[in-house]
Amino acid sequence: MTRSLMTRPLGTASLLTAVAAAVPAALAAAHCAPVVSTFGPLRNRVMPRLAGKGRADHVALTFDDGPDPKSTPSFLSLLATRRVQATFFLLGSQAHRSPGLVREITAAGHEIAVHGWAHRPLLLRGPRATHTDLARARDTVAEITGRAPTLFRPPYGVMSGSAHLAARRLGLTPVLWTCWGEDWTARATPESVHRTVVTDLYGGGTVLLHDSDCTSAPGAWRSALGALPRILDTCEERGYEVGPLRDHEFPPPRPAARVRRAAPVG
Numbered sequence: 001m002t003r004s005l006m007t008r009p010l011g012t013a014s015l016l017t018a019v020a021a022a023v024p025a026a027l028a029a030a031h032c033a034p035v036v037s038t039f040g041p042l043r044n045r046v047m048p049r050l051a052g053k054g055r056a057d058h059v060a061l062t063f064d065d066g067p068d069p070k071s072t073p074s075f076l077s078l079l080a081t082r083r084v085q086a087t088f089f090l091l092g093s094q095a096h097r098s099p100g101l102v103r104e105i106t107a108a109g110h111e112i113a114v115h116g117w118a119h120r121p122l123l124l125r126g127p128r129a130t131h132t133d134l135a136r137a138r139d140t141v142a143e144i145t146g147r148a149p150t151l152f153r154p155p156y157g158v159m160s161g162s163a164h165l166a167a168r169r170l171g172l173t174p175v176l177w178t179c180w181g182e183d184w185t186a187r188a189t190p191e192s193v194h195r196t197v198v199t200d201l202y203g204g205g206t207v208l209l210h211d212s213d214c215t216s217a218p219g220a221w222r223s224a225l226g227a228l229p230r231i232l233d234t235c236e237e238r239g240y241e242v243g244p245l246r247d248h249e250f251p252p253p254r255p256a257a258r259v260r261r262a263a264p265v266g
Helices: 012-019 025-038 040-046 072-082 092-097 099-107 127-145 161-169 190-199 221-237
Strands: 058-064 087-090 111-114 206-210 241-243
Touching: 072 099, 072 221, 087 092, 092 099, 092 127, 099 111, 099 127, 111 127, 127 161, 190 206, 190 221, 206 221, 221 241
Parallel strands: 058 087, 058 206, 058 241, 087 111
Antiparallel strands: none
């Protein structure tokens, strides 16, 4: 999550105004309608699939913005020590730079998903640019791992009509989160991240943390890493199993997708 945007809440009014430059007026309403899912309480209550709500005895642990050679290995080491697996939503551009690290994440048994190619608001991008971004990320990860990812999380958690359409065409299921640690800011600490997560933590929820600071305040990932043991301890104390989204009974199991490069959108 980019520092300049995420240290201040995304202004819906300003975003909708800017959309006019990217999307024809006749399509603007359909393009912008999904932005309502950005409001967490509403999403968690009326859009449980999009929020990533699963079985009541399980918490899905997810990480965004990696892979990052300077930080992701520390998360992998901690998760291995705790014998916990997670879902990593990778940026395609980051995966392209560190394919060996992507393979390391996969070899450790973690689930690989995509966060788009570039960390840019999809609400401000038209159908062609959105499809190209998601397809490039999906195909890059598929080429590295030999398996096409099936889950997608938009930058900033902001969906658009174009994003929903592109995801459907590419065989990607959008999934956001029910709680996060606000771990991308310079002021975040392990204590604040743990406190923020557990405030909204419940069985069936999906936790969002970041294993990279590539779009956050420098060194911000250390707050998430420092909070992670306490978050896992809290889940254990509450009787929750922690794992990736594939064990969350979300989404329903689907056959493994074949690696196939996406056709361009006309």
